[in-house]
Amino acid sequence: MSKETKSLTLNPELAAFQESLIAKYEKANQTARQGQTVFVGSSLMEIFPIEQWEESGEVDFDQYIYNRAVRATTTAFLLAHIDAQIFDLAPSKIFINIGTNDIGFEVSEGQFLANEREIFRQIAERLPGCETYALRYYPINTVDFQNDEDERSLFATRSNAAFQEASDKIEALAQELGFHFVDVNAGLADESGKLRKELTFDGAHLNPDGYRIVLANLTPYL
Numbered sequence: 001m002s003k004e005t006k007s008l009t010l011n012p013e014l015a016a017f018q019e020s021l022i023a024k025y026e027k028a029n030q031t032a033r034q035g036q037t038v039f040v041g042s043s044l045m046e047i048f049p050i051e052q053w054e055e056s057g058e059v060d061f062d063q064y065i066y067n068r069a070v071r072a073t074t075t076a077f078l079l080a081h082i083d084a085q086i087f088d089l090a091p092s093k094i095f096i097n098i099g100t101n102d103i104g105f106e107v108s109e110g111q112f113l114a115n116e117r118e119i120f121r122q123i124a125e126r127l128p129g130c131e132t133y134a135l136r137y138y139p140i141n142t143v144d145f146q147n148d149e150d151e152r153s154l155f156a157t158r159s160n161a162a163f164q165e166a167s168d169k170i171e172a173l174a175q176e177l178g179f180h181f182v183d184v185n186a187g188l189a190d191e192s193g194k195l196r197k198e199l200t201f202d203g204a205h206l207n208p209d210g211y212r213i214v215l216a217n218l219t220p221y222l
Contacts, residue, residue: 018070018077022084025068029088036064037222040078040085041097044138045069048211059215061222063093074102075115082119087126094123095218097135100204103166104158116170120177133221134174136183137163138206138214141195145203158204160193184217 039045046069053059068085070077078085078098086094096119102112123132140163142155171181188210190196195203199210206214 014072018073021070022081025084026088029084032066032089033064034090035092036066036089037061037093037095038086038089038091039065039067039069039095039097041069041135042073042099042101043069043071043205044100045095045097046071047205048214049208050211050215053215063222065222066091069097072101073098074105074107075099075112075119076107078119079115079122082122086123090127092130093222094127094130094132095135095221096132097137099166099170100137100158100163103162104156106157109166109169112166113169113173117173117177120173120179124177124179132174132179134170134179134181136167136171136181136185138185138210139163139189139193139195141197141200141203143194144197145200155203180221182218182221184214186217187213 039048039050045067048067048069050059050065051067054061054065066089068089070081070085075098098119099112099116102115120132120134123130139160140155140158142159145155174181188195188199188206195206195210197203199206199213201207
């Protein structure tokens with residue numbers, strides 16, 4: 001188990017935050033509109049400021065987009081909270097970006113992919129008319145963001161090669177189940193394939209400018 005995994009596993013404040021966010025989602029779902037669009041995943045989705053942009057009028061789509069992602073979570077967490085994060089909203093579109101923490105926390109590939117398959121299976125069974133889109137993982141920058149111990153720990157088991165290999169396997173699962181798989185990464189990477197440093201605050205997570213690029217690439221599917 002990596003140092004990062006131990007830190008997150010033993011961090012009661014993080015666990016309390018995750019559970020409080022799930023509770024917030026459960027309450028909000030009671031008055032949310034059904035049949036809309038849901039973004040779900042880990043921090044890569046949670047910090048996507050789509051709802052803030054909707055509320056400010058910066059963006060306006062035919063369907064409202066609900067963000068139900070939770071930071072520092074894995075495919076197992078999503079399976080355990082799948083009603084609050086997906087099914088309570090009965091969405092007509094789902095965009096999923098989950099699994100980078102499985103790689104970062106050293107979940108076995110077999111378990112990680114089995115969980116991905118089960119997430120897809122439940123969606124196919126419980127929301128047969130829903131359009132589901134799995135996203136290719138964003139590139140990361142492991143070169144320009146190794147300035148302290150936390151950043152070095154973040155990249156201990158994460159790499160662009162590992163993320164893209166895993167993305168290819170998720171693409172195969174999605175296609176097998178008749179789901180969509182989309183690459184919305186155009187414009188995020190520099191000429192060497194690293195996440196452009198002006199689009200991230202830690203080498204792994206996007207800042208608002210990065211999310212504006214992703215949203216532009218996502219717009220044809222929204």
